[in-house]
Amino acid sequence: MTTETSYALTRPAYVGQSHLVVTDLPLVSSFYQSMLGLKVIEKAPSGEVLGVNGMPLLTLTTGSKTQIAPRNAAGLFHTAFLMPNRTELARWLRHAAHNDVVLDGASDHLVSEAIYLSDPEGNGIEIYADRPHEAWKFHQDGQVEMATIRLDLQALYDSAPEDAWGGMADGTAIGHIHLQVGDIPEADAFYRDVLGLKLMARYPGASFFATGGYHHHIAANIWNSRGAGTRADGMTGLSDYTLRFNDKAALDNAVAALDRLEIESAKRDGGVFLKDPWGIGLTLSA
Numbered sequence: 001m002t003t004e005t006s007y008a009l010t011r012p013a014y015v016g017q018s019h020l021v022v023t024d025l026p027l028v029s030s031f032y033q034s035m036l037g038l039k040v041i042e043k044a045p046s047g048e049v050l051g052v053n054g055m056p057l058l059t060l061t062t063g064s065k066t067q068i069a070p071r072n073a074a075g076l077f078h079t080a081f082l083m084p085n086r087t088e089l090a091r092w093l094r095h096a097a098h099n100d101v102v103l104d105g106a107s108d109h110l111v112s113e114a115i116y117l118s119d120p121e122g123n124g125i126e127i128y129a130d131r132p133h134e135a136w137k138f139h140q141d142g143q144v145e146m147a148t149i150r151l152d153l154q155a156l157y158d159s160a161p162e163d164a165w166g167g168m169a170d171g172t173a174i175g176h177i178h179l180q181v182g183d184i185p186e187a188d189a190f191y192r193d194v195l196g197l198k199l200m201a202r203y204p205g206a207s208f209f210a211t212g213g214y215h216h217h218i219a220a221n222i223w224n225s226r227g228a229g230t231r232a233d234g235m236t237g238l239s240d241y242t243l244r245f246n247d248k249a250a251l252d253n254a255v256a257a258l259d260r261l262e263i264e265s266a267k268r269d270g271g272v273f274l275k276d277p278w279g280i281g282l283t284l285s286a
Helices: 025-034 086-098 153-158 184-194 248-260
Strands: 013-021 039-044 047-052 055-061 075-082 105-108 112-118 124-130 173-180 198-203 206-210 218-221 237-245 265-268 271-275 281-285
Touching: 013 075, 013 173, 025 039, 025 047, 025 055, 055 173, 075 237, 086 112, 086 124, 086 153, 124 173, 173 237, 184 198, 184 206, 184 218, 184 248, 237 248, 248 265, 248 271, 248 281
Parallel strands: 013 055, 075 124, 173 218, 237 281
Antiparallel strands: 013 237, 039 047, 047 055, 075 173, 105 112, 112 124, 198 206, 206 218, 265 271, 271 281
């Protein structure tokens, strides 16, 4: 079966993978496998790579010097797993309901339908499906109309096929990553002005950035983390993530901006590795 590539992944840049540091690797890995339906792609004593149909999405690592991040630290708000379609979102919800997965909430954002939960170490997770891009509404300034209204979970559940759930469907991806940061103007200055992402929406205390007219590939908020400083080495939660570029010119522009502004970066894993103003790692790659 061929899977149509999600709109989010066809834009000039998109999120590829996420890397979390955890204290209990077997427990957290088991959760992502059983409750989210990811499969182990690589395994080592200090870490595992999980994904869908051989496509790596999430790296989990642990170490002897791992320290638990306070809730108000900069880092992850949630990793958002994008389903190929609404049917797969409904199918996952049915699986979650039958396996007593505790949900943190569910929202209709106009552009998408989203379900929220947390892994055993408190890392936020969003499972969502986009509405068709043609149905999104845009303002004159190019920003997208988003809202947060209650999602009718029962209606979504009732739309699910009754077949057995076999894990995340082929085509599932990380649609966006939502960060906790210390300051919104600083986040705008980095993600918009340095990396070249467009500001697509603002909420009180949050900015949403994307490329190519997507609603957001990266979001940043200060809801728990206002004034947060740089993350310490070995802190649990989000260590780093990957921003992949379909558009080489956009990648070249971002790398040129790093050089021009003398932001420290290094070639690593076939890309350019750097840290954002809060010490969250980021690899820019083609």
